[in-house]
Amino acid sequence: MTAAPPPASPPLAPQPECPLLHVDMDAFYASVMIRDRPDLHDVPVVVGGGHRGVVLSANYPARRFGIRSGMSGTEARRLCPHAVTMPPDFTLLTPVSKAIMETFRTVTPVVEVTSLDEAFLDVRGAGRLFGSPEAIAERLRARIRAEHGITCSVGIAATVSVAKARQPAGQAGRGAGDPTRPVRRRGAPPRRRRPLRRR
Ligand SMILES: [Mg+2]
Structure with missing residues (x-):
């Protein structure tokens, strides 16, 4: 059978x-802070990095001078003395x-x-x-x-x-800001997956 x-x-x-x-x-902090300031779109802008602080965000014109988030404000000012510096406005x-x-x-x-x-x-x-x-x-x-x-x-x-x-x-470094830029799939072998928490 x-x-x-x-x-x-x-x-x-x-x-x-x-x-x-x-x-x-x-460049979240910088992008939001100058969103309604077209006069600042093409000039170097640094958010944070005031008195002994660290740079929270730098727009792309500022990054061309080598300014990066996490850098000391002193270093940022040395790299680009004419950058516009502003504190973060968390209400915005x-x-x-x-x-x-x-x-x-x-x-x-x-x-x-x-x-x-x-x-x-x-x-x-x-x-x-x-x-x-x-x-x-x-x-x-x-x-x-x-x-x-x-x-x-x-x-x-x-x-x-x-x-x-x-x-x-991916998009953040080169050509950032171009919404037509394709999203890249990241090829990677499947590995143990860390579960995400629901919020
Ligand atoms: Mg970011």
Whole structure:
């Protein structure tokens, strides 16, 4: 007597192999602080770095002088004495950050906010409604630009560490601010995945 064939298992929904997005606003503090100041868009602007402080953010004209976030204000002034320096205005920055994080939550409930301008999104469950991780990344970049007038970079990967590690080489460094620039898929072997916390 032959054994009955095993019951067919129900088909699994296809899962993207790279379901994590790391979204990082480009020069967030500087971008928001000068958003409504077109007179400052093409001049070097440094946020933070006042008396003995560190630079929180530098716009792209300032970065051309080598100024980077985390650098001392003294070093930034040495590199570019004529840069416009301003303190961060959190009454301006915090609401923009909160609104952007809410935009992320319209795509997936699994959002881990890691700072005012960065978050990881697990988009595994969002494919049916919003398409591939690449399509979701493009949608988010377009919305953030349209609604908040700032740009962001998105890393796509299978793991949190790779999504973030590959980020700066993506949109943020060269050609940042170009919303037509494609989102890059980060090729990486699947590894143990750190679960994201729901917030
Ligand atoms: Mg950033």
